Amino acid sequence: MKRTATAVWNGSGKDGNGHLTTQSTILDKSQYSFNSRFAEGKGTNPEELLAAAHAGCFTMKLSFVLGDAGFVPDSLETTAYINFENGSITASHLVVKAKVKGIDQALFDTSVRDAELNCPVSRVLNAEITVESSLES
Incomplete structure (x- = not known):
């Protein structure tokens, strides 16, 4: 059994943004960014x-x-x-x-x-x- 997820990132590490999609699509282009990872921005990490x-x-x-x-x-x-x-x-x-x-x-x-x-x-x-x-x- 294999499970997959895809990450897409656009731009620089600090100013860019991306989204994550899981095979099941329970996460479907879920937002993530520098702020959601290192601060309190909207999105996951x-x-x-x-x-x-x-x-x-x-x-x-x-x-x-x-x-x-x-x-x-x-x-x-x-x-x-x-x-x-x-x-x-x-x-x-x-x-x-x-x-x-x-x-x-x-x-x-x-x-x-x-x-x-x-x-x-x-x-x-x-x-x-x-x-x-x-x-x-």
Whole structure:
């Protein structure tokens, strides 16, 4: 399976602008620019998209890991914080809040660690990855 996305850029790095389109067209000529990346301009940016990809991948992997252990989560909510410093992505910090009936903390923590290490996006990142998790009753 291959997935694609296309980026189009016009002009200089600082004054130009571009758009992103994904294979599914959920992003369809979505705007990005210097301001949306390095300031608070309208549009998306690669780091925001990476945060979405990491949060989504980790959360789905955690659901599979929990399922393999015999648990179906009521809810999993993950926020990814991407650190972009000096032109490099240096870290991704995941914060997950979960509701999983009947699971104990130790098994939940083991499941979170498995998802952290083995979700495909975690495996491709050359950055520090950290996770905070909370299990609600």
